Amino acid sequence: MGYLKGWKYVAFISAFVGSIGLATYPIIIRPMTHVEEYKKAQEINRASLDQSRLQSTSMNKWTDPFEKKE
Template identity: 45%
Template structure:
């Protein structure tokens, strides 16, 4: 087994970091930068669903805990 030294080690580490970054981009970065696309998809798929009817255990529908009290 060869030991990676010098530029080969740098290429190996750079390739590993690049591979992990390329794998995480469509999962983490893209959805955070294009929120509007996902909001449109949710609006279409959840149309006609009353959230209070499908809430389990008669629990209160989630609300923003940091929102202003009206």
């Protein structure tokens, strides 16, 4: 089995790094760049939930994860 040399090595490394980039974009990068869209989706999804019934009394109620803490 031969080693990759020259442009084949560059193409292999580029394809490897590109595939990692394509895999991480929808998981990490897009939610960070489209905060308002995800905030709105969480409001819609949590609107029908009764927090007091789902969460025990010893825990804090759900808060907005995008809210800036002071």
